[in-house]
Amino acid sequence: MTDDAPQLRASDADRERVAEILRDALAEGRLDMGEFEERLEATYKARTYGELAPITRDLPAAGATAGALSLSKEAAGAGSWPGRITGGEGSSAWAVAVMSGFQRKGRWTMPKRFHCFAFWGGGEIDLREANFADREVEINCVAIMGGVQVIVPPGVEVVVRGIGVMGGFDHSEEGVPPEPGAPRVVVTGFAFWGGVGVERKLTRAERLRLKDERRQERLDRRTERRELHSARREERWAARERRRNGRTS
Secondary structure: OOOOHHHOEOOHHHHHHHHHHHHHHHHOOOOOHHHHHHHHHHHHHOOEHHHHHHHHOOOOOOOOOOOOOOOOOOOOOOOOHHHHEOOOOOOOOEEEEEOOEEEEOOOOEEOOEEEEEEEOOEEEEEOOOOEEOOOEEEEEEEEEOOEEEEEEOOOOEEEEOOEEEOOEEOOOOOOOOOOOOOOEEEEEEEEEOOEEEEEEOOOHHHHHHHHHHHHHHHHHHHHHHHHHHHHHHHHHHHHHHHHHHHHHO
């Protein structure tokens, strides 16, 4: 590492690696929500490695014992699709809700096939922060007088093949073009007096990042307008001075 490494400009992938460490720390109880939001805001405002490194200095990185930000580049960022299709068996392969509920959310690995059953109950399968065991995964839902909600992140391709009898499957997210390398999520199953919904949502961290970007864009536009007004005032002042000098010469 060179002495000027902290002054190097950070990329979006670098900021996402720091955000991932913060999300892990929040889930593990190392940070409370206030600290998490404060550090996350600082992460997306950071422009250099020197500004990023202190944010996780007291936190362990994912899969490591020390939390200092690595300034070396990785083949694929932690948030990229190739980095999220990990293979393996998956964290959980099934879920049941009988007059109750279930959730699969946060950081987990979606298996190639996931089976769930809801009877007089409900379930939520949230894939926004999940890894994927395969390029194409299948969620088989059986909802009897109950419901299952599937939440996918932007960029994922969704295919719905379920059958509903006095119930239904949500097809609204089908047909959205996927991002390069993104997985395909196939939703199948059967709904009787029940329903299976599919929605596409951003994570809280991504919403905060976009909010910060929009705020920065507004500040930049205000700065540009102020600079333009200032330049015009200077031009008018210079023109008056030229006219005054012309009358007195």
